[in-house]
Amino acid sequence: MSAVSPYAIPIELTNKSRLGEIDLNHVPFGKFFGDHMFVAEYKDGAWHVKGISPFKNVSMSYSISAIHYGQSIFEGMKAYKNSKGEVFLFRPEMNARRMNIGAKRMAMPEVPEELFIEALKTLVWIDREWIPASEDGSLYIRPFLFATDEAIGVRPSSTYQFVIFTSPVGKYYNEPLNVLIETNYFRAVKGGVGYVKASGNYGRSLYPTCLAQEKGYHQVIWTDSETHQYVEESGTMNLMFVLDGKIITPAISDTILSGITRDSIITIARSWNIPVEERKISITEVLEGIEKGTLTEAFGCGTAATIAPIKRIGYQNKDYHISSDYGENSIALKLDRYLKQLRKGLIPDPFGWVHKINP
Numbered sequence: 001m002s003a004v005s006p007y008a009i010p011i012e013l014t015n016k017s018r019l020g021e022i023d024l025n026h027v028p029f030g031k032f033f034g035d036h037m038f039v040a041e042y043k044d045g046a047w048h049v050k051g052i053s054p055f056k057n058v059s060m061s062y063s064i065s066a067i068h069y070g071q072s073i074f075e076g077m078k079a080y081k082n083s084k085g086e087v088f089l090f091r092p093e094m095n096a097r098r099m100n101i102g103a104k105r106m107a108m109p110e111v112p113e114e115l116f117i118e119a120l121k122t123l124v125w126i127d128r129e130w131i132p133a134s135e136d137g138s139l140y141i142r143p144f145l146f147a148t149d150e151a152i153g154v155r156p157s158s159t160y161q162f163v164i165f166t167s168p169v170g171k172y173y174n175e176p177l178n179v180l181i182e183t184n185y186f187r188a189v190k191g192g193v194g195y196v197k198a199s200g201n202y203g204r205s206l207y208p209t210c211l212a213q214e215k216g217y218h219q220v221i222w223t224d225s226e227t228h229q230y231v232e233e234s235g236t237m238n239l240m241f242v243l244d245g246k247i248i249t250p251a252i253s254d255t256i257l258s259g260i261t262r263d264s265i266i267t268i269a270r271s272w273n274i275p276v277e278e279r280k281i282s283i284t285e286v287l288e289g290i291e292k293g294t295l296t297e298a299f300g301c302g303t304a305a306t307i308a309p310i311k312r313i314g315y316q317n318k319d320y321h322i323s324s325d326y327g328e329n330s331i332a333l334k335l336d337r338y339l340k341q342l343r344k345g346l347i348p349d350p351f352g353w354v355h356k357i358n359p
């Protein structure tokens with residue numbers, strides 16, 4: 001993050017904060033939005049910063065191309081506050097880079113990393129009172145980029161908006177997960193856009209997820225679309241298994257999102273001398289591991305869900321129960337606690353991941 005920014009961000013503050021209307025420490029996930037938002041517009045081949053203003057609705061034509069042709073990508077990240085009132089971002093440059101990988105794949109203009117970070121820091125600092133300081137609380141940040149050409153016709157838009165708004169959140173899942181291995185519907189295909197946060201990836205996941213929820217599962221585990229034999233991701237989480245004392249996780253490919261939480265966990269675990277394997281993992285390997293007792297933990301990981309232990313895995317009308325209680329001795333809990341403290345600046349940061357936001 002550079003100290004001097006070439007981007008002058010005009011700021012219009014609200015004259016009436018909505019903060020008093022909610023109890024920050026008991027908020028449903030993603031239902032309330034911070035007082036302010038950031039907007040930049042892309043036209044004539046360049047970005048134009050509109051600035052930070054009170055969060056508001058927008059008036060747009062029904063013809064904008066994001067709605068019809070899906071040129072729309074987003075990011076998800078969080079700001080954290082500790083009891084001293086210090087405010088932190090966690091590896092924000094990774095989100096900026098990932099969004100630009102998505103922009104390239106979706107034929108959209110990249111957002112300069114410096115603009116992304118500067119806008120983020122300024123917005124979060126202005127709305128810092130919105131960050132819950134509770135143990136599981138944080139301010140979810142939603143940067144997104146969408147096409148705004150008012151035209152029918154399948155071609156890249158020539159105009160876009162890059163917007164950031166925030167939402168105070170607590171825990172995403174309040175209990176260990178039951179997940180269903182899905183082999184009929186696919187989230188991502190080889191050569192497709194599974195590795196980017198394209199909005200359509202999430203839209204297409206909803207129907208199979210609803211079917212799984214009707215059967216009593218929280219989420220599906222997606223499998224590869226070519227052989228249907230390998231596990232890939234679950235919901236908005238990457239997957240990790242503890243097998244024979246090692247962490248194994250599906251290797252990143254063009255059908256798997258390169259999660260920042262995943263990358264952080266791999267780095268932390270290796271620094272603790274826990275072996276980590278990034279490779280293909282078959283359904284058979286997972287289920288046999290559970291049956292033999294060699295697969296001792298499974299969890300999803302992501303910014304929203306943090307670390308979400310998995311208790312039960314369904315496959316072809318049979319349920320497989322993972323024996324771990326995810327208590328003191330579990331790797332999942334140790335990682336979760338460590339990450340929580342790291343993100344709030346409560347322990348030394350040997351990785352240089354935590355960015356304190358100063359006034």
Ligand SMILES: Cc1ncc(COP(=O)(O)O)c(C=O)c1O
Pocket residue numbers: 076197233235236237238257258259260261262301302303304
């Ligand atoms: C499909 C998918 N996989 C994995 C993740 C986890 O990524 P991260 O740890 O960067 O939040 C997310 C969330 O962004 C996601 O949407």
